[in-house]
Amino acid sequence: xxxxxxxxxxxxxxxxxAMSLIVFTGMHLIGDPxxxxxxxxxxxxxxxxxxRRLGLxxxxxxxxxxxxxxAATGYLGDSxxxxxxALKLIxxxxxxxxxxxxxxxxxxxxxxxxxxxxxxxxxQGIAARVIMATSILxxxxxxxxxxxxxIMVFAVMLGWLPSTGRGPTSxxxxxxxxxxTLEGWRYxxxxxxxxxxxxVSLVIRLTRAGTSEAIHQDYIKFARAKGLSRRRxxxxxxxxxxxxxxxxxxxxxxxxxxxxxxxxxxxFAWPGMGRLLISSIQSLDRPxxxxxxxxxxxxxxxxxxxxxxxxxxxxxxxRLGEKSA
Amino acid sequence: xxxxxxxxxxxxTEAAGGPxxxxxxxxxxxxxADFRDSRIAVGALAVLLVTVVLAIAAPWxxxxxxxxxxxxxxxxxxxPPGTPSSxxxxxxxxxxxxxxxxxxxxxxxxxxxxxxxxxASGLIAMAVGSALGLAATYAGGRVETLVMRVVDLQLxxxxxxxxxxxxxxxxxxxxKIVIALVTVQWAYYARTVRGSALVESRKEYVAAARCLGxxxxxxxxxxxxxxxxxxxxxxxxxxxxxxxxLEATLSFLGVGLPQTEPSLGVLIANxxxxxxxxxxxxxxxxxxxxxxTIVSINLVGDHLRDVLNPRLSx
Numbered sequence: 001x002x003x004x005x006x007x008x009x010x011x012x013x014x015x016x017x018a019m020s021l022i023v024f025t026g027m028h029l030i031g032d033p034x035x036x037x038x039x040x041x042x043x044x045x046x047x048x049x050x051x052r053r054l055g056l057x058x059x060x061x062x063x064x065x066x067x068x069x070x071a072a073t074g075y076l077g078d079s080x081x082x083x084x085x086a087l088k089l090i091x092x093x094x095x096x097x098x099x100x101x102x103x104x105x106x107x108x109x110x111x112x113x114x115x116x117x118x119x120x121x122x123x124q125g126i127a128a129r130v131i132m133a134t135s136i137l138x139x140x141x142x143x144x145x146x147x148x149x150x151i152m153v154f155a156v157m158l159g160w161l162p163s164t165g166r167g168p169t170s171x172x173x174x175x176x177x178x179x180x181t182l183e184g185w186r187y188x189x190x191x192x193x194x195x196x197x198x199x200v201s202l203v204i205r206l207t208r209a210g211t212s213e214a215i216h217q218d219y220i221k222f223a224r225a226k227g228l229s230r231r232r233x234x235x236x237x238x239x240x241x242x243x244x245x246x247x248x249x250x251x252x253x254x255x256x257x258x259x260x261x262x263x264x265x266x267x268f269a270w271p272g273m274g275r276l277l278i279s280s281i282q283s284l285d286r287p288x289x290x291x292x293x294x295x296x297x298x299x300x301x302x303x304x305x306x307x308x309x310x311x312x313x314x315x316x317x318x319r320l321g322e323k324s325a
Numbered sequence: 326x327x328x329x330x331x332x333x334x335x336x337x338t339e340a341a342g343g344p345x346x347x348x349x350x351x352x353x354x355x356x357x358a359d360f361r362d363s364r365i366a367v368g369a370l371a372v373l374l375v376t377v378v379l380a381i382a383a384p385w386x387x388x389x390x391x392x393x394x395x396x397x398x399x400x401x402x403x404x405p406p407g408t409p410s411s412x413x414x415x416x417x418x419x420x421x422x423x424x425x426x427x428x429x430x431x432x433x434x435x436x437x438x439x440x441x442x443x444x445a446s447g448l449i450a451m452a453v454g455s456a457l458g459l460a461a462t463y464a465g466g467r468v469e470t471l472v473m474r475v476v477d478l479q480l481x482x483x484x485x486x487x488x489x490x491x492x493x494x495x496x497x498x499x500x501k502i503v504i505a506l507v508t509v510q511w512a513y514y515a516r517t518v519r520g521s522a523l524v525e526s527r528k529e530y531v532a533a534a535r536c537l538g539x540x541x542x543x544x545x546x547x548x549x550x551x552x553x554x555x556x557x558x559x560x561x562x563x564x565x566x567x568x569x570x571l572e573a574t575l576s577f578l579g580v581g582l583p584q585t586e587p588s589l590g591v592l593i594a595n596x597x598x599x600x601x602x603x604x605x606x607x608x609x610x611x612x613x614x615x616x617x618t619i620v621s622i623n624l625v626g627d628h629l630r631d632v633l634n635p636r637l638s639x
Contacts, residue, residue: 145616
């Protein structure tokens with residue numbers, strides 16, 4: 001187990017390093033950043049001075065090593081546009097993204113599990129068919145278009161909910177979030193629902209598949225034979241067993257949520273790190289792009305590692321030592 | 326186990342040599358009959374064909390070339406659906422956008438671009454991915470480990486993140502977005518092809534071909550590849566729908582196609598700014614066209630999966 005974790009950590013470091021190399025070189029292939037940084041009226045001498053000051057006259061490998069040296073101490077360069085540390089910019093916006101991803105996962109569970117359970121318990125009913133058909137639609141609908149339609153219906157036509165921004169945040173137990181006030185929830189409900197859409201479909205399908213399989217198992221029959229109420233059989237015996245795959249998949253999907261938040265944040269003007277990425281791509285703010293990608297890759301590598309370790313803890317049949325992941 | 330024969334190869338053989346026994350159902354006929362079982366899938370296929378024909382024939386169907394400035398009048402901007410145009414020659418059935426372009430014409434032109442990008446990137450990714458998957462299986466050893474590692478690594482990141490990363494490096498444009506989509510998608514094909522090629526290579530007909538002394542290349546391309554086609558076709562339909570959706574998403578975010586190549590995603594993005602003032606049709610109708618295209622491809626793909634799956638008894 002320890003050997004596995006060490007080996008995986010080394011592999012992960014390799015992946016992050018390779019990614020940083022690819023992104024760093026790619027960024028430098030697309031043109032000279034110096035013209036974005038200097039005054040448009042500056043003459044040749046000033047431009048050359050700026051190039052020297054930024055270290056852009058050095059060979060690429062030397063620049064990369066310099067970048068790595070900075071990265072090792074937690075410095076990923078300064079944003080061209082904002083003039084402050086790129087890492088700080090991203091970390092400032094990270095709580096908003098995390099909050100959105102968390103709220104959407106919560107919605108996926110709260111909406112998806114009851115619907116999936118119902119569809120699994122009464123597969124022949126009309127309601128179950130409607131639920132399953134809707135879940136197919138949920139897979140096919142382009143997220144961003146649904147987001148626009150949500151704004152149109154709930155914000156413009158009905159005027160029930162605000163369409164943009166994060167709303168007021170309040171501090172609770174040292175965490176700043178808009179989830180602690182009702183007003184904050186009014187702001188997050190549309191973006192979170194939009195981001196949750198795909199996951200709701202996924203959870204419905206997983207729960208339904210698990211339910212229709214588990215319902216014929218002996219332990220369910222035995223629980224019934226013991227005379228337990230239907231509520232207890234479904235709520236305790238059934239739920240405990242079908243939740244394992246649902247929880248695992250949702251854990252894996254958390255990273256996806258953060259990546260897809262890019263789209264939702266742009267539509268709903270949510271001040272998270274995804275929106276920062278899009279505006280950085282549009283303004284060619286390279287240090288921020290590089291920092292965002294490195295942080296995200298790092299996050300993914302960690303999530304994958306944690307999930308693999310959790311698998312082996314939850315399921316004794318999985319032997320990590322033999323797996324060459 | 327009965328394997329549904331690859332339709333394309335079978336159809337070609339039939340066309341070339343003619344059926345020896347006309348009474349026997351060919352694999353292709355069986356495939357067609359199986360496919361017709363689902364009315365939903367047949368309907369979806371019909372819708373899809375109509376969409377493709379509309380997209381291809383757009384220049385001859387639409388009342389206005391929306392990108393010919395001589396035909397567009399800025400005074401017609403943001404007209405609601407059903408308003409007659411200021412020239413009085415035709416009606417804007419779906420309204421006009423912020424620059425006075427007829428929306429129906431814009432959608433059909435946009436459909437052309439969206440479908441082209443989706444199909445082109447799907448086909449290239451299929452060729453690249455299948456070739457690498459086959460090569461991995463064929464070469465084995467280090468090459469196989471290397472290719473499959475890269476596949477695993479890439480599939481552990483969400484497609485949109487990889488695409489954004491590439492777009493950040495490459496920039497905007499049709500060619501660049503196709504490159505990004507191919508890079509995102511090839512891994513799905515490689516994994517699928519390797520999986521089924523591994524299964525196929527252990528079958529008796531491959532052993533028989535070996536005994537006949539056929540070259541390895543001939544065995545891989547003429548014997549194994551045709552038998553891997555059913556799963557490839559299924560992945561291709563699903564991935565083409567994904568590619569269209571992903572391109573639309575990137576274009577909506579403003580990092581995909583430029584304004585000069587207005588795909589459906591660009592049209593939706595253009596309409597988004599008018600959404601808050603209640604002019605919903607500028608975003609709504611392009612989105613509807615996108616939705617119909619993606620859903621019909623997915624429904625066809627879903628049914629193809631059932632028809633081509635040898636494990637389902639038929």
